Structure formats: structure tokens, C-alpha cells
Amino acid sequence: MSTTDEPERTRTRVSMADVAQHAGVSSQTVSRVSNGLTNVDATTRDRVLASMRTLGYRPNSAARALKSGRFRTIGIIMSTLETFGNMQTLSAIAMEAARHNYSVTLLPLEAPTLGQVSGAYHRLSEQAVDGVIIVFEVHRLDETEFTLPPGLPVVVVDSNAGPEFTVVDNDQALGARQATRHLLDLGHRSVFHIAGPPISFAATHRLEAWRQVLVEAGVEPPEPLFGDWTTDSGYQHGLTLGRRDDVTAIFTANDQMALGAMRALHELGRRIPVDVSVVGFDDLEEAASFWPPLTTVHQDFATIGRLSLQKLLAKVVRELAPDKTIVPTELVVRASTGPAPRG
Amino acid sequence: MSTTDEPERTRTRVSMADVAQHAGVSSQTVSRVSNGLTNVDATTRDRVLASMRTLGYRPNSAARALKSGRFRTIGIIMSTLETFGNMQTLSAIAMEAARHNYSVTLLPLEAPTLGQVSGAYHRLSEQAVDGVIIVFEVHRLDETEFTLPPGLPVVVVDSNAGPEFTVVDNDQALGARQATRHLLDLGHRSVFHIAGPPISFAATHRLEAWRQVLVEAGVEPPEPLFGDWTTDSGYQHGLTLGRRDDVTAIFTANDQMALGAMRALHELGRRIPVDVSVVGFDDLEEAASFWPPLTTVHQDFATIGRLSLQKLLAKVVRELAPDKTIVPTELVVRASTGPAPRG
């Protein structure tokens, strides 16, 4: 009875030595050719290249990494891939990494808890990575006793990480201010808010900014309604708000909840934007085709991803003091907002 | 003048030898402890564990891989991360991989061409991966002289790869049949189709199945309209179809085009589903909150991802004949479809 649960697969790897023997040179020469060094005779080079092709030689990255101490790979810890923002960010990171000749190793989390992040970080630190980007949408990453063991450069995206972390994030507060002011400028007496879950750092920041703008405008902020980012929670709260005549402007903390709220308003027979204006947050690809096309806050995830990778690579190369990079948002005005109804 | 563009970063790695010295044992003993082997004295083990913790030891996966020839990592080549299906699939693959203690290395493509796939495969085969999953939505992956050099086990997802590939895919034809039959069963005389781009294998399969169902029902299939998956193309074609009185049922090849088409119908004042019924394909998370909630074909990307990883891992372990796994789809009936208007 064998203890191996994985029976042998004889996938004979061609080594540098094999190529060397086949070409009748030393393995050092093969190495030189493989690395494109110039000090090799053209004839020799061709012979080696031919042998490589014949034998189907592929360099062994493990051996290379063992030598160099560099893996040219970075790890990404992400709470979930299934949100628009995370996917956009991931895509941008991966593209930028490829541009720098780095690979990306992905560690999804089973649950969005700090313990999971720690665990993933540990697994990753035993992995072949030179640095880690953590994309973790949660309130106060620094709150608990959460610390990462040193050793790997880390960049945190989209989270309220403490000053010991290098952070890249969207300007959540700016976006919420843009949305709220837009509605106020349209003449609405007040702006109601369907917020994200309190555990979310982004949601909290948006909520605070919304409140602040109202206060500055001399408006008593109404009670916010807390959703969970889903269309369904937007629908439920939309039903509640839509039944009130004094509600003429709604700012939702993301586009999905805006979609749900608009559906509720449709069902209640309230016209958008004639009776009620709605502003979202995210600028989903579909938002421009919602009915009506949604006015929303555009987040620049492409830039977030690109910058976070560049920051990380800089840290991989040399020690760097932690800093915070905030990427501005932009209000995209479409058809779901309009002047306040005459009352 | 140095040729190093990356100045040294002295991130002193603690090696097994360091731990051994610190604990006063040989490095083999450390290795045994690190691998959880049983033949180590409890006292020794504790001492080694303590030293590991003190020194902050982390095993070097490159050295391990060099020895074992296994990386416990699989590569994923994906044309784009920015579609619902790809993201869902990726997420499922990554989760399943983690469950098997495998990491996932991601290779995004700059453009969805076969050349890019080949290039990515080559880069990957020099990478530290044990196998590759290719998620490539294109017509006939086997059409051109496209072949992958041998060496790495490969599973192809969502593509019409040739018989030499192991394939996992949704049952595109089944989904399209379900959609078309549903509309016919509702009494509609004919079903119009907004198709995906002809280059897409999935789009072509859906188109063929739609056509076949109509023919079987004795209905002359109208000219299909070809979109490019975007809401905007759905909107344009929706405008065209919505202006025709004889159009009472539309089947779109994805949900985004359905969304665009519905927006066009709204603008034209045609009621959904009273005047026109619409069926999509994909079952986006938001589809249930479209206005009206969209009847659509649900694809099981979670299963696709899980199965493709399992297939791949099986191939990593031992040579396996290529086969094809087809995952069924399911029609989700919501509010965008209804009986044909009396004519």
C-alpha cells in the first residue's frame, strides 16, 4: 500500500543538461543562449537553439527562482471576485503585471474575515510571490489585532487600513459629495440615502460625506436606510421611500441598489426622474442602459489596479515608507436625475 | 555603471539551515518537522517549531518545487476578466483550486486572438504551473493551425476546441432551445433573435438552436440581428425590432443586449411583456431587478469552474483521454415574457 495519493506521471522534463549534451556544448552555454546573452558564437547559438526546439526545452522557473530569489510573481488576496469593482481592479492589476513581466497568483477568500486574510497571507508567504496586494472591502482593517507578519511587501486596496499600510483607494467621500450636491443643485429639498452595510468602510465613508453635504446645506439629514449592496435590498428600501410623497431624490451607495430602487419606483408608478431622481455609485457597464439610464458616480478601478501594482513593484525593489493614494471619482449625469418637482 | 535595473533589496530569507543551527539539529530534522512527518521526538519537534517561530521561517516553495517537480499551481488563460461568465468561472476555479491546495496563476490576454493564447501558453509553460485552463470564447479554436506544444495538461472552457482537447462547457444549444420554445409555447407566432457576434462559438450555437426550434415548429426563421454583446448593440437592434408591429417576441443572446433592447422598447412605448416579450441569456445577478425582471437562461458557471479544475487536476496526475463535459442550462421565467398579444 503506497502512501502516494498521486501516482507518478512521467512527464519527462527536458533540462538544460539534456540540451547541452544534444548540442555538444556545456550547460553554461545553453544558459547563455537561453538568457539571450551576446557572448556566444552565432553558429553555436543556432545549434543550441535547434537542440532546444528539437527537445522541446522549457526553462525551469523553480530553479531560476531558487537562484535569483525572485519569482516575478505577485499575490492578490481578494475577498470576492464577484463584484464589479473587484473584477475591474483585478483585471487592471493583471494587465499591468503582465506589462512588467510579472505573473499574478490569485487567492480568493472563502469568507470576508480578517482571519481569512491572515490565513491567505500566510499561505501566500510560503508561495512563490514577491509581494502581495490585498483587496479587502471591510471596515477598519487595523481595528482588531490584525497585523501581517513582516517579510512580504504589501499594498492594500479599497480599505481603511492603518497608517502602517500602503493604501490605494477611490475617493469615496468625493463621489458621495458629487452625488448629493448634484441632487441639491437640481433643487431637491432633501436627499434620501440607501447606504451600504455599516461593516463596509466604503459605505461608511459615502454615508458620512452625504450627511455632511446635507448639513452644510442646512438640511436635516433623514434617517439613512441600510442595504447590503444587493438589488433586492435596494428594491425593499425603494418600496419604503417610494411610498413617501416627500421623497424626491434618492442617493444609493451602489448601482445595484439603485437598480432595485428604480424597479420599486416603477412598480409604485412614480416616474423617474419627473417624480423622483435617483443617483447610484460605481458606474456599472449596464448603468447607461438601465431604465432610465442611471446618473451615477464613476470609480476609476483601472487606475486603482495600475497604481497598486506599481506601488507594490516599487516596494519589491526597495523598502518604501507607507503612503496613501486617493484616486478621484467622477459624476456621470444621465437620465435618472432631473429638477425637483414643483411642490 | 551597473546593469541591474533593480537595486538590491536585502530581505534576508530565513533558510532551513538557519533554523537547524538555531535549534541545534540538522536541517533534515527541520525538514521533517516542516513536513509534519511523525518520526521526530516531541521535544525536538517543539524546539524546532520554536526556532521556526522565533526566526520567522517560511519554506521556500521554489526549492520545494525544484525537488518535487510539482508546483501545486495551475495557470488560467482568459481572454477577458470583464464578463460576468468569465468572472464567475474564474472565481469557481480559484475556490476549487484552494480546496485542493493549489494556487492559481492568472494570465490575461491583451486581445482575444489565438496568437495571444499561444503566447500566453508559452509564457505559462515556462512558469511554475502544473497545468493550464484556457477560457476562450471564440469560434473554432481548432480551425487555424492552432496547436499547443505538448508538455502541460490543458482543459478548455467555453470554446469549440477540437477533439484533441478536454473541454468543459455550458449547453449553449439547450439554453437557446429552452428560450425559444418558451416563447413559442406562449403563443407567439415567431421569435426574433438578437445574436452575439459570429466569431463567438457560443453565439453561433445559440443562433443555430434558435433557428432549429423555429424550423421544427414550422416557422420561417426571420433574419437574425447580430450584436456584439453590449447593451448598446441590444439597444440599436431593439429600436429596429420595436418599430415593427409583427415583432412580439425577442430572444437575445445575452442579458446585456436584452437590457438594451428593453430600454429601446420602453422608449418606443411598447409594453413588456404585454406587447413584446423578451428573453435573455446568462442570468446576471441584476437580471431579476431589470424592469421588468428578465426571463433568461441561467448558466451554471460555478459548476463549469469546479469541473474544469477537477478535470485538470486529474490530468496533472495521470495521462487522460480528452473528453467533453456539457453542463445543462436552466430557463428562469420572470416578468419580461407573457402570452402573445391577440392579433
Next chain:
DNA sequence: ATGAAAGCGCTAACAC
């Protein structure tokens, strides 16, 4: 139960 030696595939350093 523990240690010594060899070697995985590659490259840096140094001959010639």
C-alpha cells in the same frame, strides 16, 4: 530518532 551526503536545474564567478 537523527544525521550526512547527494542532487533537483539553473546561473554567477572564474578560468582558459
Next chain:
DNA sequence: GTGTTAGCGCTTTCAT
């Protein structure tokens, strides 16, 4: 321009 030597950190014999 090319070969030789050594060693990266680990695991697999084989001793003890």
C-alpha cells in the same frame, strides 16, 4: 567564446 566549479534551499536515500 566557452567550460568548470560551486551553490541557491530543499528532500530523498542511506547510515547510524
